[in-house]
Amino acid sequence: MINLGVLGNGTVGSGVVELIEKNVEYIKKRTGKEIFLSKILVKNPEKHFESDHKNIITNDINEFYDEKINMIVEVMGGLHPAYEYIKDFLNMKKHVVTANKDVVAKYGEELSSIAEKNGVSFRFEASVAGGIPIIKPLQECLAGNNISDIRAILNGTTNFILSKMFNENLEYNEALKEAQRLGFAEANPEADVMGYDAARKLAILSSISYYEKVDWESILTEGITEIDEVDIQIAKKLNCKIKLLAVSSKETEGVYAAVRPSFVSKHGYIGKVNDEFNGILVEGDAVGEVFFLGKGAGKLPTASAVLGDILNVLENNNQRSMFVSTAPRPIITKWKKKAQWIIRLHGQSKDKLRALVREYFKEVCEVHCELPEVYAAVVHAENEEYIDAIIDKLKNFKEVEKVKAFIRFDGI
């Protein structure tokens, strides 16, 4: 008999409770074990006096320390006190299933190792890309590969906003409001729109894939708040979309990792990841490219991943600990390979802007832009340092008022 304690009763928490109650019989049939919802931790129990679960709702964490409770689902979110709770419960030999990317990105290694020492499970499939199976496929199915590259859309909020901007010609602020109205963005959207959420998820996936600790705070992170309709127009002219792309690759000197708005072909797999969907492209030396797509957030998709983890724990599936190396790998934030870049310059004289770009870049493919003060072009650069150096030079010209640059990823 499994007595489950659920920490948190927000969107994901209520989804988990709903799915468990719906599947009690199935869980019994499949695992031979009965699952029993023992306690639900909420902030304000008085808000739940009409709930079907009012008898098991509490705001007292101490009730979860009861030795009868043998599995904890942590869906409260945020670093603290979630981290401390998880650590305590693992040390008390309770299995923990979490959807908390903040905790996994920062403490995943430590908590995995505490779980292992205590002979219990610490699982976090739901922490990245919601319902899409990705942690287990990387850790287990693709374990025979040397994984070299990840290119992914890991944040549904920003993907929804960028899709709205692209499809309905909305400005960023309008698209954000629409996302908030529909529940795809939080009142304070900073973690999503600034790319921090995607960076945490990229760190988790990269750590697992490269078998090395990747510190999310070292990842280059650029948000989508500066994307405007001119950027979108330029993208459309190039048959591209702008996506908040999370990219990492295993290099000899460390791990390249960056989250930033990037151009991708609108016809490729990544370019077709729309609205609140997530998409993850992984490259391994044996398997080649593998692509995963699905809903990256939301009540039931995320709860689906949590329930999958619960079932796995019930079936005594072991899970290896998250990383092997304890020292974080150096993070490379500059793209080292040849790439195309889209540059956009503002100034009073388009002719002067054009002349400058043609002077500094060998291969220039101009993108027609109606605005008289904007010159845009696709240029080639050996690496990011090269293009950064040129942009610095361009910015020194009095005729250049502003420069923006986007990397373009092809073939994805």
Next chain:
Amino acid sequence: MINLGVLGNGTVGSGVVELIEKNVEYIKKRTGKEIFLSKILVKNPEKHFESDHKNIITNDINEFYDEKINMIVEVMGGLHPAYEYIKDFLNMKKHVVTANKDVVAKYGEELSSIAEKNGVSFRFEASVAGGIPIIKPLQECLAGNNISDIRAILNGTTNFILSKMFNENLEYNEALKEAQRLGFAEANPEADVMGYDAARKLAILSSISYYEKVDWESILTEGITEIDEVDIQIAKKLNCKIKLLAVSSKETEGVYAAVRPSFVSKHGYIGKVNDEFNGILVEGDAVGEVFFLGKGAGKLPTASAVLGDILNVLENNNQRSMFVSTAPRPIITKWKKKAQWIIRLHGQSKDKLRALVREYFKEVCEVHCELPEVYAAVVHAENEEYIDAIIDKLKNFKEVEKVKAFIRFDGI
């Protein structure tokens, strides 16, 4: 210490040996266990006298019964004697990892249950869609879902042939020869081009997803040998591609399951699965749609899945048995839902063909076809029995020399 016996040394077998030798150190580091290649079963040892492995190559299966060998990788293919060998080895409490879809489709349930009784693992991630993680994601990550639908491209050979026909305007026979030349099709391509291979894989995925036994031999199977350039032209005019689609859905009366050439939008995820790639779209009640893409066959992609399974066994990951219900579910072979169909009629008078189609179908959207003897249209039908009945009637008119029909799946 794991002593491994590998049955078979063809494309996949040699890939497995290559990957294991490349990863000996990594396997040790990761699992703490040493893996040792003990024996390789081949048909003709004399052909391998120059091989690096000549000392462990044998054509005597009895050498594998040695109690020192504790894990068997079966990559010989075919039903017999692979099935008997696997059964024997499981009964001798050796773990078995296989890539053999024939055996898994027919005996998967029995072998899973024998493995369970003997406390060993029977794993077959490589049996469907090569390197794409799909068995484990369905069995474990998505286990909290009631999975209702699968739509997939599961055969790389036919997808390669159809891609060639579409992109290079080749006829079927030319494209087949090209596939054979490049090693994507076997000298006797029947199992692939007639859809049997895809039907076996669809049966495995459906059994796991619906948690019910699906007998592959009951699946409606139609091959690609009759696809001609007129079909491809019609598809192009509709912005579609023709794919050998494996489709199943869980119905109250049984499981709908069919493998046949179908029209899909060329812009959708399934339509963009090109060449030797496989793509699998799964729909669950909690997660919604999830899509998996990657190389569905080939030496290293398949070996990647085998090595993933080997690592999982070494790490003592349990795997649940394949199915719960022993009685096979009734298979429904007629599509019960509303759909668009593409029909193509041949006859001396296009006007007469047009008139007949307009008489029998309410909504007709004609597809312009240059050939004077061919009339093609998109029609709507409530279900497949309805369209079958009309086609039977149409065939009775002396003016109608031939009728072909394809179902069209949208939104995938």
